[in-house]
Amino acid sequence: MILAHYYQNAEIQDIADVIGDSLELSRRAANTDADVIVFCGVHFMAETAKILNPVKTVLLPDLDAGCSLADACPAEAFAAFRAQHPHHYVVSYINCSAAVKAQSDLICTSSNAVSLVQQLPADRPILFAPDQNLGRWVARQSGRELTLWPGSCIVHETFSEQALLKLRLDHPGAEVIAHPECLPNMLDLADFIGSTSKLLHRAETSDATAFIVLTEPGILHQMRLKLPHKTFHEVPGQDGCSCNACPYMRLNTLEKLWHCLATLEPAIELDEAVRTRALLPIQRMLEMSR
Numbered sequence: 001m002i003l004a005h006y007y008q009n010a011e012i013q014d015i016a017d018v019i020g021d022s023l024e025l026s027r028r029a030a031n032t033d034a035d036v037i038v039f040c041g042v043h044f045m046a047e048t049a050k051i052l053n054p055v056k057t058v059l060l061p062d063l064d065a066g067c068s069l070a071d072a073c074p075a076e077a078f079a080a081f082r083a084q085h086p087h088h089y090v091v092s093y094i095n096c097s098a099a100v101k102a103q104s105d106l107i108c109t110s111s112n113a114v115s116l117v118q119q120l121p122a123d124r125p126i127l128f129a130p131d132q133n134l135g136r137w138v139a140r141q142s143g144r145e146l147t148l149w150p151g152s153c154i155v156h157e158t159f160s161e162q163a164l165l166k167l168r169l170d171h172p173g174a175e176v177i178a179h180p181e182c183l184p185n186m187l188d189l190a191d192f193i194g195s196t197s198k199l200l201h202r203a204e205t206s207d208a209t210a211f212i213v214l215t216e217p218g219i220l221h222q223m224r225l226k227l228p229h230k231t232f233h234e235v236p237g238q239d240g241c242s243c244n245a246c247p248y249m250r251l252n253t254l255e256k257l258w259h260c261l262a263t264l265e266p267a268i269e270l271d272e273a274v275r276t277r278a279l280l281p282i283q284r285m286l287e288m289s290r
Ligand code: 13P
Pocket: 020, 021, 022, 023, 095, 109, 110, 111, 153, 179, 181, 194, 195, 196, 197
């Protein structure tokens, strides 16, 4: 089974069995009866599929496809942070390593983070890692105070506020839709905030015919395929760069995917003790977000 995230190159999305956000892809990885899962996404996503399917072969076309959020939260430093807050309930964004998941009480994605945090006992303090931008947005939406780990996504932090303001002036009817990993000043300018799948759904259901999209541009492929009569504008990074394509996601190519299918390599391998500890908070997430 070939799973692909919305940030993959268009030609990979076009041949995938399932295209989705982190939550949908985790659900599909949990429920598949395929013997081999090729995860066209980044390392933490393929690792999650392996945690859920220890006896299956889980392949990632390029093992170097990491994530700045996962890298910003090393397991030992996270253990020290937790030790400073021994009574906190630990909620970790799925964009983290298996070793950090293994230290967490609950995993969330950007699709379900607000709803999961709202379900936690009101008298329990919460640690949220590793994305401080998502964490601030979840705190605002849920009304809960969160103690944040100071990580961020290098892709969602590059968007230029000036370029966004200019785009809004040039396209006054366009709706601004943003991923919650963006910086707070950008989220303040958004009409709608949500995970990749929620942004796609919003584009499908909104009356607007033009959108300014504040997330990785890979998702524009599905938006344009599903909604050919609507217009989608990318927002450039600061200094006009187009550095909002995720450098990790884009390491996967059609050639590397072909190599995976031909050789069943490179495969994700995990320490069994870490895997079993990391499984619990993922299962809790899947149960709580049914
Ligand atoms: P989604 O869960 O919204 O697909 O986000 C994944 C991601 O890595 C965003 O940068």
